[in-house]
Amino acid sequence: MAQAVSKSSISKNSRTSSATQKFFCSCGGEVKVKTLFEKGKAKNIAECQKCKRVERRPSDFK
Numbered sequence: 001m002a003q004a005v006s007k008s009s010i011s012k013n014s015r016t017s018s019a020t021q022k023f024f025c026s027c028g029g030e031v032k033v034k035t036l037f038e039k040g041k042a043k044n045i046a047e048c049q050k051c052k053r054v055e056r057r058p059s060d061f062k
């Protein structure tokens with residue numbers, strides 16, 4: 001019975017980590033967050049898939 005308990009806790013965890021928020025540009029395109037590597041540093045940018053507008057954060061598209 002202990003097996004069933006651990007299984008459910010694993011699926012709960014994976015659901016939490018895969019819950020990604022969606023953002024949309026003012027043009028209606030979907031905004032995707034990308035990770036760029038610049039001078040050895042990881043940098044996140046948000047890009048609209050439709051008009052290719054780039055902002056630092058997905059929330060900047062509002």
Ligand SMILES: [Zn+2]
Nearest residue numbers: 025027048051
């Ligand atoms: Zn756009």
